[in-house]
Structures are given as C-alpha cells and as structure tokens.
Amino acid sequence: MPDTAGAIEGAQGSAIRIEGVEQDFGAFPALRNVTLDIKPGELVALLGPSGSGKTTLLRVIAGLNTPDRGRVLFNGEDATNLRVQDRRVGFVFQNYALFKHMTVADNIAYGLRVRPRRERPSRAAIADRVKELLAFVQLEGLDRRYPVQLSGGQRQRVALARALAIEPRVLLLDEPFGALDARVRKDLRRWLRDIHKKTGLTTVFVTHDQDEAMELADRVVVLNQGQIEQVGAPEELYDKPASPFVISFVGEAVALPVKVANGRVVFGDREIHVDANGLDNGPARVFFRPADIAIAADGGGEIEGRVENLRRTPSGVRATISIDGYNQTLEIDSSIEDAATLGERVPLSLSRARIFPSDAAGAAAFSDAGEGI
Numbered sequence: 001m002p003d004t005a006g007a008i009e010g011a012q013g014s015a016i017r018i019e020g021v022e023q024d025f026g027a028f029p030a031l032r033n034v035t036l037d038i039k040p041g042e043l044v045a046l047l048g049p050s051g052s053g054k055t056t057l058l059r060v061i062a063g064l065n066t067p068d069r070g071r072v073l074f075n076g077e078d079a080t081n082l083r084v085q086d087r088r089v090g091f092v093f094q095n096y097a098l099f100k101h102m103t104v105a106d107n108i109a110y111g112l113r114v115r116p117r118r119e120r121p122s123r124a125a126i127a128d129r130v131k132e133l134l135a136f137v138q139l140e141g142l143d144r145r146y147p148v149q150l151s152g153g154q155r156q157r158v159a160l161a162r163a164l165a166i167e168p169r170v171l172l173l174d175e176p177f178g179a180l181d182a183r184v185r186k187d188l189r190r191w192l193r194d195i196h197k198k199t200g201l202t203t204v205f206v207t208h209d210q211d212e213a214m215e216l217a218d219r220v221v222v223l224n225q226g227q228i229e230q231v232g233a234p235e236e237l238y239d240k241p242a243s244p245f246v247i248s249f250v251g252e253a254v255a256l257p258v259k260v261a262n263g264r265v266v267f268g269d270r271e272i273h274v275d276a277n278g279l280d281n282g283p284a285r286v287f288f289r290p291a292d293i294a295i296a297a298d299g300g301g302e303i304e305g306r307v308e309n310l311r312r313t314p315s316g317v318r319a320t321i322s323i324d325g326y327n328q329t330l331e332i333d334s335s336i337e338d339a340a341t342l343g344e345r346v347p348l349s350l351s352r353a354r355i356f357p358s359d360a361a362g363a364a365a366f367s368d369a370g371e372g373i
C-alpha cells in the first residue's frame, strides 16, 4: 500500500515535487532552497554552468543523495527516505557505464535479474523484455555483443534500454550524450525526443549545453550556484529572461551600462528607446541579443559605432562593431547586400532589450521586471 500520509496539497498533479531542497558538501552549499514541480510526462532539462548543482539535484531525485533539508515527493508521496531501488527511477548517468564483462542483452536484463526472487520475472519473460527493448532502441541483432564492440551512440542506447527495463516511473539522464561527437549528439537528441513521445515517461535530463536544453525540453530549469534562476519553456527563457544571468547564459547577449533618469534610459549622453520598466533613477544595464540591434537604415540610430571586422556566415555577413566611447564590441548580422564596409561609422538602433538594475545578479532581485520593450 502506498503511504499517502506524506501527500501534500501543493504536490497534487506533480509527478515529481522538489520542496525546499538543500544539500551541503562540508561548508559548501551545492543546492540552496530548490523548489520545483515536474508534471507527469514532462521532459525537463536542468541547465547551468559547471558546478551549478545540476548533477547533485538529479542525484537527489534518484535517491543517490539524501538532501540535508527539504523533501522529494513522487506523485504526492514523500520519497525523501525511499531507497534508490524502491523509487522506480531509471537512470542513464555518464559515469554509470555499461558492465563491460556483460553482453548487451545481459546489461539490459540486469535490473530485472537483481530483483528479489518474489518480484523477479521468469527467465522467459526477461528474455522477451530484452528483445522488445532492443527493438525499441533499434539495436536488434546486437544482443550478444560486448560494450567494447559498440559505438558510443550505441552504448548510450543500450544504457537507455537498461534504464527502461525496470519500467521506471521517471527517467533521469545526466549528460547522456556528453562524450559523443556533435553529429551523433544531434541524432541522439532527435531519437530521445521520439523515445519520450512513445513512452510518455516523466524525464529529467542534465546538460550544460543550452542548444540541447532548448531543442529537447518542454521546460528548462536554469541553475546557478545551487539556486534556480528561472524555470520556463524555451521561448520564455529567450523572450522573458528573469535575470542577467539567464539572458547571458541562454543565447548570446550584450550588456550596455546605462542610466535611468525619470523613466528615460540614457547611454552615454543619448537617450535610447528602451522601456525603463519602472526602475528607480540610477545606474542600470541594458541587455539585448545580436538579432535585436541593426544598422539604422535612415541615418537615425541611438548608438554609434565603427565596423572593426567583417566575417561571412552561412546566411550573410556578421560585422563586429566597436561602440563609441565605450569599450565594448557588438556583433551584427546582415544580408550580403546590406553589409557595412570595414572602418565605416554606423548608426545603430535597438528593436528589443531588457533592463536590469546594475547590481542585479539573480532572479530574486527583479522577479517583476516584466516585459522588455
């Protein structure tokens, strides 16, 4: 019988709820007050730079780490103290390699064979399940091979089949494609998305690659120094980044130091057309993406610069422009026809930007920063 005593209101409807989780390693806080709800069937990415706590959080969900504070709930039931083997989680961790001395079939069957006798399926049932999984991960015919006889991508597919064998209720993947070359990574991403669609399993994966997170995930959790900076669908992170950290980490961004003066935003001695977003008078920073700035067609423009470098890209020309009176360069993409010439002085105008107070480092300080311009 499941113990429903631990069920809580807020967790209703969540496949996984992480509630006020903290993990310290000695004096170092690796996770700080992390609260997160993951819906059934969601594909969620934990994204952040090295050391931000992604793996630690995944290990807490898996039951490989016990948090110092806070709780983990599965389907509303407190699972904080459940053992790994009782959580029914499947995981593919980069450092949980396949068993080298076992064939592909034995690797996949492992999780079923080590079950207590009462719960263990029959030999024939295990063999059927292995066959079914081999077909599912498109590796039929490779059942007798050993891991060394497989490519990196094939190995990761076996690892996934091994994780799925136990019929997990959640699937956890830690940098599953980290060690593979770019091409194979891309193929496996697409493949993982198909697998997710077919299984409908609640899936959480760790990556430090923002493209991977944005391409695969329904929602992305951005972690920085053990804290959640923002949780959102890929488009929300692009269009409404909650902090300077998010706008800089998720996609390219340029920051300009500005001043807010009575609702106006001033760069150098010129007003720029950016919404001050209710910020008080004082120093602030304006963030924008390369696509949000262009050479002003009519000679107007709020910012001026000089073309320092030109480079062909697959779709046009990327110009590097140094900004007058400020030690900062910008990159601007244009078509071949509209490209500037080297050394030319150009007026620039912004189509979209976000403003944050100068001292803003995390989401908490400006959670109601609202829309950009």
Ligand SMILES: Nc1ncnc2c1ncn2[C@@H]1O[C@H](COP(=O)(O)OP(=O)(O)OP(=O)(O)O)[C@@H](O)[C@H]1O
Pocket: 025, 030, 048, 049, 050, 051, 052, 053, 054, 055, 056, 057, 208
């Ligand atoms: N067992 C441990 N003992 C001590 N410190 C640890 C331990 N595990 C992790 N840490 C520290 O906690 C922090 C977060 O580590 P974690 O592995 O979760 O980061 P990450 O975001 O997954 O990084 P990466 O992308 O490099 O794998 C790091 O500073 C790391 O050094």
